[in-house]
Amino acid sequence: MDRKEREKDLQTYKVSRTADLESIRDNFPITRSQIYMNHAAVSPCPNYVRNAILKHLEDWSNMTPAFVSLTPFGGEGPGQGNTSGVKESFATLVHCDPREIALVPNTHLGLSTAVLALAIKKGKNVILGDPVVEHPNYLAQYLEGQGIEVRFVKRRDQRIQTEDVERLIDDNTALVFLSYVEYSQGAKNDIRAISELAHRHGAFTLVDAFQAIGALDVDLKELDVDLMATGTYKWIMGIKGTGFLYVRNSLIPEMKPVIFGWANGPYYDSYTKAENGWLNGLHLSASRLEAGSMSIIGFTAAKAAIDYLLAIGMARVEKGVLEIRDYLVARLSDANFNFNTPLKGDSSRSGIVNVKAKNAAEVVQKLRKKGIWISGGFQYLDGVRISPHFYNQPEEVDKLVDELKMEI
Numbered sequence: 001m002d003r004k005e006r007e008k009d010l011q012t013y014k015v016s017r018t019a020d021l022e023s024i025r026d027n028f029p030i031t032r033s034q035i036y037m038n039h040a041a042v043s044p045c046p047n048y049v050r051n052a053i054l055k056h057l058e059d060w061s062n063m064t065p066a067f068v069s070l071t072p073f074g075g076e077g078p079g080q081g082n083t084s085g086v087k088e089s090f091a092t093l094v095h096c097d098p099r100e101i102a103l104v105p106n107t108h109l110g111l112s113t114a115v116l117a118l119a120i121k122k123g124k125n126v127i128l129g130d131p132v133v134e135h136p137n138y139l140a141q142y143l144e145g146q147g148i149e150v151r152f153v154k155r156r157d158q159r160i161q162t163e164d165v166e167r168l169i170d171d172n173t174a175l176v177f178l179s180y181v182e183y184s185q186g187a188k189n190d191i192r193a194i195s196e197l198a199h200r201h202g203a204f205t206l207v208d209a210f211q212a213i214g215a216l217d218v219d220l221k222e223l224d225v226d227l228m229a230t231g232t233y234k235w236i237m238g239i240k241g242t243g244f245l246y247v248r249n250s251l252i253p254e255m256k257p258v259i260f261g262w263a264n265g266p267y268y269d270s271y272t273k274a275e276n277g278w279l280n281g282l283h284l285s286a287s288r289l290e291a292g293s294m295s296i297i298g299f300t301a302a303k304a305a306i307d308y309l310l311a312i313g314m315a316r317v318e319k320g321v322l323e324i325r326d327y328l329v330a331r332l333s334d335a336n337f338n339f340n341t342p343l344k345g346d347s348s349r350s351g352i353v354n355v356k357a358k359n360a361a362e363v364v365q366k367l368r369k370k371g372i373w374i375s376g377g378f379q380y381l382d383g384v385r386i387s388p389h390f391y392n393q394p395e396e397v398d399k400l401v402d403e404l405k406m407e408i
């Protein structure tokens with residue numbers, strides 16, 4: 001395709017996307033005054049989440065039946081109260097069974113809970129992505145302290161290469177723990193291939209999917225992972241203090257919680273059945289990894305956020321994210337920027353684009369003063385990280401690129 005034809009294509013895309021998104025953008029008040037392309041960091045609150053929180057506060061203020069049914073101890077329900085709705089919504093989002101979901105307060109607590117509950121034996125080894133700012137090596141140090149060998153797999157061409165995992169893995173590997181989408185450069189790793197490899201060696205896979213879920217149509221069964229954790233304040237567009245841990249059904253009986261409270265097992269009525277030993281007393285679902293009360297307001301918000309994405313349809317959301325990502329890459333390429341994001345092939349695309357910039361932290365601050373939100377700095381490979389969602393418009397990308405041309 002020559003340059004003229006390509007430009008015509010981009011213009012046609014611009015017109016159709018703008019019309020498509022008109023009513024959707026009313027749900028995102030930020031769009032009225034600012035250009036927000038920082039969803040890989042934290043999302044602004046959409047109206048439907050705000051309304052769900054306000055309704056919840058109203059219900060709580062009046063102790064309505066709707067509130068009481070949601071609240072453990074305030075209500076009659078077992079476990080976390082009636083939070084099963086949010087598990088069902090999340091399970092639909094990622095294609096699993098709600099019984100495979102535990103509520104957690106954030107991604108890293110979900111990930112740590114999973115690693116600890118696997119009770120990996122001394123002498124085994126674990127494969128981890130090499131430490132970066134979002135994943136410092138505290139966990140690696142803990143595992144080494146337990147006599148478990150840690151083998152770091154380094155990113156090559158900005159991505160985890162399956163053959164590098166293959167070189168490190170053996171039949172003594174207990175766990176392979178990686179990100180689905182790399183937080184900084186936005187490369188999507190081939191988790192399905194890595195899971196297959198791990199399973200051939202009898203190892204489990206644990207995936208941090210925070211930079212994927214809500215942007216991409218993630219199917220955990222297709223990825224064939226054993227354990228996965230995410231938060232909700234990025235692409236799902238929920239609030240901080242809420243997350244989900246997925247445990248593959250067949251693995252649930254193996255999971256031995258190490259953090260305890262009333263929520264790990266059956267509630268009062270069936271409590272006596274636990275007499276035969278604490279293990280029998282644990283929930284037979286992933287809820288066994290929940291120790292105590294969770295943020296009901298947070299999960300009310302998370303449910304509203306997820307239900308909105310489900311109503312739009314994750315296939316449409318993913319298409320919207322990847323199309324605006326491609327449009328952004330096209331405009332940045334026209335302007336001769338250099339990328340930290342690998343651009344070869346389609347299989348590693350995500351909602352994140354990272355452009356090299358020596359003065360990245362400064363650029364971010366300058367743009368913020370103009371109402372444009374992106375991330376950047378040393379922790380982003382000396383680049384600026386741009387992360388638009390499905391509701392962003394091509395015109396916003398054009399403005400952003402014009403600003404970047406002046407500042408980088």
Ligand SMILES: Cc1ncc(COP(=O)(O)O)c(C=O)c1O
Nearest residue numbers: 106107108134183208210211231
């Ligand atoms: C991939 C990834 N995982 C985890 C986190 C941190 O999540 P949390 O605060 O929910 O533990 C981040 C935050 O930026 C992230 O990018």
